[in-house]
Amino acid sequence: xxxxxxxxxxxxxxxxxxxxxxxxxxxxxxxxxxxxxxxxxxxxxxxxxxxxxxxxxxxxxxxxxxxxxxxxxxxxxxxxxxxxxxxxxxxxxxxxxxxxxxxxxxxxxxxxxxxxxxxxxxxxxxxxxxxxxxxxxxxxxxxxxxxxxxxxxxxxxxxxxxxxxxxxxxxxxxxxxxxxxxxxxxxxxxxxxxxxxxxxxxxxxxxxxxxxxxxxxxxxxxxxxxxxxxxxxxxxxxxxxxxxxxxxxxxxxxxxxxxxxxxxxxxxxxxxxxxxxxxxxxxxxxxxxxxxxxxxxxxxxxxxxxxxxxxxxxxxxxxxxx
Numbered sequence: 001x002x003x004x005x006x007x008x009x010x011x012x013x014x015x016x017x018x019x020x021x022x023x024x025x026x027x028x029x030x031x032x033x034x035x036x037x038x039x040x041x042x043x044x045x046x047x048x049x050x051x052x053x054x055x056x057x058x059x060x061x062x063x064x065x066x067x068x069x070x071x072x073x074x075x076x077x078x079x080x081x082x083x084x085x086x087x088x089x090x091x092x093x094x095x096x097x098x099x100x101x102x103x104x105x106x107x108x109x110x111x112x113x114x115x116x117x118x119x120x121x122x123x124x125x126x127x128x129x130x131x132x133x134x135x136x137x138x139x140x141x142x143x144x145x146x147x148x149x150x151x152x153x154x155x156x157x158x159x160x161x162x163x164x165x166x167x168x169x170x171x172x173x174x175x176x177x178x179x180x181x182x183x184x185x186x187x188x189x190x191x192x193x194x195x196x197x198x199x200x201x202x203x204x205x206x207x208x209x210x211x212x213x214x215x216x217x218x219x220x221x222x223x224x225x226x227x228x229x230x231x232x233x234x235x236x237x238x239x240x241x242x243x244x245x246x247x248x249x250x251x252x253x254x255x256x257x258x259x260x261x262x263x264x265x266x267x268x269x270x271x272x273x274x275x276x277x278x279x280x281x282x283x284x285x286x287x288x289x290x291x292x293x294x295x296x297x298x299x300x301x302x303x304x305x306x307x308x309x310x311x312x313x314x315x316x317x318x319x320x321x322x
Contacts, residue, residue: 025262029062034090036067038077038098043188044208044287045074048123048251049093051283055274060266064091073160073321074098075109082116086256088263093123096164096249099303104310105162105321114304118259120267122294123251123275124284127226128168129210129235131219132202133195141172141223141241144202148178155181157195157203159188162321164249165204167310168225170317175243195219207231207288225249231288247306251289252299268296 035053039045046068053064069077078098084090099113111117130141137152138144148154158165161184173180183200185191188209195203196218204225205213211231214221221235226249228237238245253271255264274280275291284291294302314320 025260028088028263028266029060031089032062033057033060033064033088034067035064036069036077036081036084036090036092038069038071038074038081038092038094040070040187041068044206045093045095045251047208047287048284048289051280052093052123052253052271052274055277055280056267056270059270059273073102073162075102075106075111078102079110081254082111082256084256086118086258086260088255088259088267091120091253091255091267093251094254095251097162099252099254100306101162101164101167101310101314103307104314105319107320113307114300116257117254118257118264119296119300119303120253120255120264121271121296122292122299123253123271124289124291125227125248125250126207126287126289127224127229127237127249128164129205129207129214129224129229129232130168130172130202130222131195131205131210131214132222133198134217134220136201136220138222139220140236141176141238141243144222145176145178148176148180153181154179154202155183155200157183157185157191157200159191159204159206160184160186162314162319163204164206166319167313168204170313170319171225171245172223172238172243174313174316175238175245211286211288227290229288230285230290247309248302250292250294250299250302252294252303264296 035049037046037049057064069080074097081092103109103113138147156169191203192209194200213219214232223241224235224237272293275293281291
């Protein structure tokens with residue numbers, strides 16, 4: 001009896017040590033899905049993720065729950081996604097910083113934004129707003145350039161070194177030849193608060209933060225870095241104001257690399273359906289994001305192209321985070 005008990009125990013240990021068998025893609029999803037977001041709860045990226053998780057969960061027939069893991073400008077949570085199981089039960093929503101700008105400024109980035117992910121598809125595009133206090137001496141790029149060329153010292157704030165906001169300001173300086181001093185803030189909430197308090201006069205803000213402040217007259221917008229946004233349709237883009245800029249600032253959905261194609265296709269179809277929902281569309285527009293589905297393979301190729309372009313901007317501007 002003792003021998004039989006020991007044998008069964010050893011068999012149980014051996015069996016539990018075996019690697020879990022991959023789920024049949026046809027049965028996916030059989031349980032809830034984790035959306036791991038590298039953003040603080042309540043921020044723009046978090047709101048986007050929760051909106052998509054709710055709608056996609058209905059299509060997939062399984063709930064999608066949220067985990068927030070912040071740190072290192074979003075790269076910490078993004079790395080966690082890259083090293084998660086590639087079974088379709090971990091997904092994320094990535095922005096410009098995590099998948100395009102980070103590889104341009106972090107020489108030791110702990111993940112490869114192309115090779116370590118399966119790109120599910122584009123969520124949409126969003127601009128960055130160049131904004132100022134109401135009494136700032138310029139109202140557009142032409143006025144800002146004139147102010148700078150008078151020799152006036154100009155400082156601008158962004159939400160951190162290597163942020164999309166800093167890159168947009170660097171593009172402006174490189175294309176116009178003006179000089180502005182960068183003041184990096186620890187997060188966009190602090191930056192917006194100091195702008196409203198008049199402690200800094202010029203800043204770059206994401207659309208979700210800038211839109212309500214511009215609309216209620218608390219601050220004014222000088223230009224949109226990116227395309228003209230439906231959320232602030234009267235604010236001209238860089239290109240419309242004579243500053244060459246043809247890159248899209250996009251949000252996209254990702255899963256770990258090696259995801260089975262049938263599972264990737266199910267997630268992609270659910271994302272596309274969510275972006276076609278009128279309620280989702282309007283809520284994204286309210287955040288300053290123009291819904292625009294692009295298939296995963298195409299978005300991956302666009303990311304690779306943009307990484308190379310932004311690396312050159314970072315090199316010219318001397319932007320690097322060690």
